[in-house]
Amino acid sequence: xxxxxxxxxxxxxxxxxxxxxxxxxxxxxxxxxxxxxxxxxxxxxxxxxxxxxxxxxxxxxxxxxxxxxxxxxxxxxxxxxxxxxxxxxxxxxxxxxxxxxxxxxxxxx
Amino acid sequence: xxxxxxxxxxxxxxxxxxxxxxxxxxxxxxxxxxxxxxxxxxxxxxxxxxxxxxxxxxxxxxxxxxxxxxxxxxxxxxxxxxxxxxxxxxxxxxxxxxxxxxxxxxxxxxxxxxxx
Numbered sequence: 001x002x003x004x005x006x007x008x009x010x011x012x013x014x015x016x017x018x019x020x021x022x023x024x025x026x027x028x029x030x031x032x033x034x035x036x037x038x039x040x041x042x043x044x045x046x047x048x049x050x051x052x053x054x055x056x057x058x059x060x061x062x063x064x065x066x067x068x069x070x071x072x073x074x075x076x077x078x079x080x081x082x083x084x085x086x087x088x089x090x091x092x093x094x095x096x097x098x099x100x101x102x103x104x105x106x107x108x109x
Numbered sequence: 110x111x112x113x114x115x116x117x118x119x120x121x122x123x124x125x126x127x128x129x130x131x132x133x134x135x136x137x138x139x140x141x142x143x144x145x146x147x148x149x150x151x152x153x154x155x156x157x158x159x160x161x162x163x164x165x166x167x168x169x170x171x172x173x174x175x176x177x178x179x180x181x182x183x184x185x186x187x188x189x190x191x192x193x194x195x196x197x198x199x200x201x202x203x204x205x206x207x208x209x210x211x212x213x214x215x216x217x218x219x220x221x222x223x224x225x
Contacts, residue, residue, distance in 0.1 A: 008149065043200060043216035044152065088151050095164060096142060097214060099151035 003027060004091050004100035012106045019076040021103050023089030026070070032092040033065055033072045038102065039085045047087075048074070079107045111135060113217035115201050121223045122191055129187045130220040134203030141184050142214060143176055144200040152200055158184060159206060191224045198222075 005024050013019045025033075032051050036044035050056045050063040050072070062075040076083055086102040114133040122128050134141045140159050144152035155174065156166040160181035173191075178184040188195055198221050202214035 004151075006151075043218055044214075045216070046213045049213075090151075095140075095159075096154050096157050098154060099144075101149070101151045 002100070003093075003098045004089055006087075006089050006100035006103045008101055008103060010104040010106050012108060013079050015079060015081060015107055015109050017079050017107075019079045019083065019105055019107070021074040021076075021087050021089075021105065023072045023074075023100055024070055025072070025089075025091045027091065027093060028067075028070060030070075030091045030093065033063070034090040034092070034097065035061075035063060035072075035074045036088040036090060036099070037085045038088055044088055044099075076105075079105075081107050081109050083107050113201055113203055113215050115199075115217040115220045117220060118218060119221050119223075121225065123225050124193060125190055127187065127189045128191055128222060129185055130199050130201075130222075131183060131185050132201030132203075132217060133183045134201070135215055136182075137205065138203035138215070139181070139206035140204045141178055142202040142204075143184070143186050144202065146198045146200055146219070147196075155186070155199075188222070191222075193224045196222055196224045 003026050034049045035047045037047050038044040048063045050065045056063045060077045064073045084107050086104045088102045089100040090097040116131045142157040143155040146152045156176050158178040173189045176186045198219040200219045202216045
């Protein structure tokens with residue numbers, strides 16, 4: 001079992017819709033969870049992090065964490081074509097980050 | 110430019126040759142990470158340093174891979190006797206010490222390796 005799992009997609013949504021990206025992790029002791037965005041041909045950049053169960057909102061982005069279910073999600077409201085990218089879920093583990101394989105999001109105008 | 114710098118950006122080599130990549134982190138960052146990424150996959154952890162100390166190396170990493178950060182500033186990643194399976198993007202990232210809890214790794218643009 002992979003440590004961090006994501007559906008590779010692609011996930012296709014129309015412009016203005018809500019995009020929902022999901023991630024599960026295997027280490028029940030994990031404490032910190034992150035979402036990175038990676039545009040094609042570019043390096044990953046941090047969007048959000050979340051430590052506590054529940055929701056955390058930042059602009060059009062909401063991260064959700066459920067430690068009991070070992071589940072993290074990212075919601076993107078009012079999706080824009082510029083949101084089209086690969087979204088990487090990452091979990092902290094002994095000083096490093098473990099990344100999932102990423103979910104490719106396509107936002108169609 | 111005060112971002113993470115990697116060199117070379119592209120390297121094409123023949124199987125069996127050695128290659129070396131260099132990473133210059135953001136100057137005030139104590140931690141330096143190496144990841145490898147192949148098409149359609151997320152970054153795979155290779156190793157990381159705090160200052161000049163190599164704190165962890167992936168168990169999946171072959172002995173052909175070695176990394177150094179001799180003075181706690183720049184780092185090099187060497188791959189000996191390259192194989193076609195080593196073809197990938199090698200990403201370097203840095204972060205201030207003790208902040209992996211915030212998870213903000215600052216990535217360089219990567220060094221793309223093609224092994225023929």
